Amino acid sequence: MYQRLINYLKSYKKATITLGELENLVPGNYSYNTFAESIMQLIDDNILIKKNPKITNGKEVPLPYKFGINKYELRREHIDNIQRYALNISEEIDLQEYFNLSEEVWNKDLPYIHKINEYIEKNGLPKDYVTPQERSFNIAKDEKWIAEKGGKKLLERIKLWEKLNIIDSTEPLMLAVNPRQFSKAKYCHLVVENKATFMALLDVLQDTEFTSLIFGSGWKIVGNINMLNRQLGIKGTSRIFYFGDLDNEGISIWNSLNEKVCANLAVEFYRELIKKPYSQGKETQQKNDKALKNFTSFFYNEEKTKLEEILKNGGYLPQEALNKDELGHIWRNTKWV
Structure with a gap:
């Protein structure tokens, strides 16, 4: 139950959430007390902050009707993971944008960031200029990755696009x-x-x-x-x-x-x-x-x-x-x- 609530809160856009919205997440086979224990754990973890704590639902485990969401605390593990990873890769790779992006984007990009890091560690930054297809093949072993599968956007995100000397325009034959x-x-x-x-x-x-x-x-x-x-x-x-x-x-x-x-x-x-x-x-x-x-x-x-x-x-x-x-x-x- 606890993890289910965490996953929902991570994708929740607003800064506050009602008790009713949280209760709607509870499957029918869960008791109120189980739900309430998870909410109290989130409060103890400083992820949920009680709003008007004196006004509660009056149940055995009383809960307020509204909560603030501590977005930083909710993302702390994600942020820590990025910071740890950054310490072990090339300093040419800038991960700053990922602190403001979702875990889903990070997890999707991570295998390619690993490939890019391997390429730089092995070869350094390139001195020659090549087509997107060649650089893509050299990095990802997929010649379409940069031009057709989001590779250019990722390289721009980690501030490497300009450094990889990719010819992004047609030249005469x-x-x-x-x-x-x-x-x-x-x-x-x-x-x-x-x-x-x-x-x-x-x-x-x-x-x-x-x-x-x-x-x-x-x-x-x-x-x-x-x-x-x-x-x-x-x-x-x-x-x-x-x-x-x-x-x-x-x-x-x-x-x-x-x-x-x-x-x-x-x-x-x-x-x-x-x-x-x-x-x-x-x-x-x-x-x-x-x-x-x-x-x-x-x-x-x-x-x-x-x-x-x-x-x-x-x-x-x-x-x-x-x-x-x-x-x-x-x-x-x-x-x-």
């Missing part, structure tokens, strides 16, 4: 074009994750049916891809292909891009890539099961098994595992559409 393809009604574009691969394919672009070659620059492509038609001045149907590093993060980048604009995997590049010996060193990358399932759906069963084995063993294959001649041969000789 870095791309090369094939002018001969502009007269067509349908356009193909190849996005590659890394600069070295972009440079290796640059001279091959004119020998392909592709309208453009785009340097994705990791996660930046997810935020900037909507600039494509505007920069090229095209209005026809565009088909986008993507080729990135074969690791969990590279797969998550593609998956986010695919959800935004429907990006096909440039499968033939990956088919040649998985023939190469893979390297170790990405064991700490977070696996995105949904992204991996979507990614492997483009491959035959044997290839799918090999891909999953590489990632399961903490392996990875960067785009650069394919040399310039191999990249050019694949792009020129594959039937893409």
Whole structure:
């Protein structure tokens, strides 16, 4: 009964409450004396303050008809919890706003505050600027957390938004074009994750049916891809292909891009890539099961098994595992559409 009353009072907005309102909270199987004992305990704990204590209901355990609510005392445990937690996290995280917010908000945000603290303790404040998707993936292992799931609001609340160097606006794409393809009604574009691969394919672009070659620059492509038609001045149907590093993060980048604009995997590049010996060193990358399932759906069963084995063993294959001649041969000789 006592805890039931406490929970109600925590969400109660007014500064005073009547005896009748409190009695309405009592289930039918509770006696008046049990209820009265809980009220007296709340008075002893300085949570309820008697108003006009001489005027009571006249029962065996007399209670006044009105009480004041000591909001500070009611929140003392909550405040103490925040203060204790603040002593054990990075000083870059400001929890001041939570002293005025509900326990519900605190409990909802706490797992993410813990992830943010882990990120800062491990990496410090970032010096580079990245997209919301990349920073979100690095912190919460969920590329949508900042932009779509309340992450930005939380980061602003703890005074970290400006410190995390997040690019919150669209930037121009870095791309090369094939002018001969502009007269067509349908356009193909190849996005590659890394600069070295972009440079290796640059001279091959004119020998392909592709309208453009785009340097994705990791996660930046997810935020900037909507600039494509505007920069090229095209209005026809565009088909986008993507080729990135074969690791969990590279797969998550593609998956986010695919959800935004429907990006096909440039499968033939990956088919040649998985023939190469893979390297170790990405064991700490977070696996995105949904992204991996979507990614492997483009491959035959044997290839799918090999891909999953590489990632399961903490392996990875960067785009650069394919040399310039191999990249050019694949792009020129594959039937893409």
